[in-house]
Amino acid sequence: MRSIEQLTEEILALPSELRALLADKLVESLEFDTDPAIQAVWITEAKRRRDEMRNGSIQSISGEDALAQVRRLIEP
Numbered sequence: 001m002r003s004i005e006q007l008t009e010e011i012l013a014l015p016s017e018l019r020a021l022l023a024d025k026l027v028e029s030l031e032f033d034t035d036p037a038i039q040a041v042w043i044t045e046a047k048r049r050r051d052e053m054r055n056g057s058i059q060s061i062s063g064e065d066a067l068a069q070v071r072r073l074i075e076p
Contacts, residue, residue, distance in 0.1 A: 002010075011019060052058045061069075 011022060014022070049058075053060060
């Protein structure tokens, strides 16, 4: 059996697309079962937000700008 160090070395040698796919599968394997009702609400919310972006009713901001806004809100 390979050690975690050996696996890490092999994984880091993979192309970025394959590493991203593997990372997604690893995260997915850690996720806990979600209540189907809660999952449905979040799916609806995600689709609503997607549609707002597509139809131009809202505009996106960078992650950096979003974090700066949050920091300003929570600063004492």
